[in-house]
Amino acid sequence: MDGGIVIIGGGTAGISVAARLRRAGRRDVTVVEPSAVHHYQPLWTLVGGGRAPVSAAARSMASVMPRGVRWVRSAAVEVDPFARRVVLREGGEVGYGHLVVCPGIQLDWDRLDGLPEAVGHSGVSSNYSATLAPETWRLIRETTSGTAVFAMPSGPIKCGGAPQKIAYLAADYWRERGVLGRIDIHLVLPTPTMFAVPEYASVLEDVARRYGIHVHLESEIVQVRPSAREVVLRGPTGESVLPYTMAHLVPPQSAPD
Ligand SMILES: Cc1cc2nc3c(=O)[nH]c(=O)nc-3n(C[C@H](O)[C@H](O)[C@H](O)COP(=O)(O)OP(=O)(O)OC[C@H]3O[C@@H](n4cnc5c(N)ncnc54)[C@H](O)[C@@H]3O)c2cc1C
CATH class of the missing domain: 3.50.50.60 (FAD/NAD(P)-binding domain)
Incomplete structure (x- = not known):
């Protein structure tokens, strides 16, 4: 997969960027994301405040992944900018032409x-x-x-x-x-x-x-x-x-x- 766009993280940023790139006509977008669940975190304030159930903030990752985007279900553990590749936790790697890094904040x-x-x-x-x-x-x-x-x-x-x-x-x-x-x-x-x-x-x-x-x-x-x-x-x-x-x-x- 050389020359494509790889996005690390399928949170708010990663999914939004992937969707925009797809809408702009890109067919070579890959999201690297280990989690099966996507959390809409702003709603957690309303969960804590008793205005929403916590289940309303969760969606399956598959359901929010834009159509036509390749999902690699793994965590990125290393980026090699010279070889232009992302190393995956389970072994293996994904090559990229452009890389978008959005794994959130810990x-x-x-x-x-x-x-x-x-x-x-x-x-x-x-x-x-x-x-x-x-x-x-x-x-x-x-x-x-x-x-x-x-x-x-x-x-x-x-x-x-x-x-x-x-x-x-x-x-x-x-x-x-x-x-x-x-x-x-x-x-x-x-x-x-x-x-x-x-x-x-x-x-x-x-x-x-x-x-x-x-x-x-x-x-x-x-x-x-x-x-x-x-x-x-x-x-x-x-x-x-x-x-x-x-x-x-x-x-x-x-x-x-
Ligand atoms: C309680 C709370 C209330 C908030 N309220 C608001 C609000 O009212 N308005 C507002 O604008 N914002 C709000 N936010 C902030 C908003 O949720 C974040 O700014 C937003 O989620 C950031 O998006 P992100 O994609 O950068 O990170 P995240 O949404 O955190 O997603 C990061 C993703 O990266 C994945 N990831 C992590 N490490 C790796 C790795 N090594 N390889 C691959 N994938 C990886 C994670 O599994 C995750 O899916 C709130 C946040 C919280 C916690």
Whole structure:
């Protein structure tokens, strides 16, 4: 398969690029993707917020693969740019004329001290995983008083809005249930403002004020202590400890190894 276009990853990017190339008339498009399931990740926020079932975010990979695109069901483990070939996990290789690399971003759960032990139980969840998003909704439903912590890590992450959106969905649910006043909500953001675009930042400040959310800017959770149900927050004035009844945490993320 020399001279064709090879796309690594059949996520949102890979499938979209493959579809556009097919529509533009290319007949030599190959997608290298190991997973049998394609996840529409933006919906996971609504799963965590109780507005959608997790099954609605999953499709079989075969059903989203554009017609006429060749699907190689394997993971790419190496790219040799001189020989123009992608080496596959199961052995074998695929040659290319052009290569599109879109394997997504990886979740580094263990880069936040205590997170791997805490997440999925101990009142901690994360919409950044299809299996955990329904747990977020369970925690929101079961919380009727106490302290709720929502946090975003520093560094690049997919969907800069997702760590905030779940806080607003939760707060609105608690408002509907009449328990909002009994829950102390903290939103921990590493950024100096609530959003990089000033017009959006000022709207979000109003939203947070309306729900009584305490916003911690230039701050980050640096440790989770599941047995004590508390998190350590590092902000501009140093470290402090926040107890939590429930917490929605987002793992640090990085380019795939
Ligand atoms: C909770 C949450 C909420 C979000 N909300 C929004 C939103 O509201 N709006 C928005 O625009 N975006 C949102 N996003 C972000 C959006 O989902 C991502 O930006 C998008 O999925 C990125 O597409 P991608 O194809 O780069 O990566 P992915 O969709 O993650 O796909 C990567 C694919 O590459 C495959 N892969 C990985 N490694 C290899 C390998 N070595 N070889 C071959 N294949 C490989 C994986 O199996 C996967 O199928 C959200 C994300 C999350 C997690």
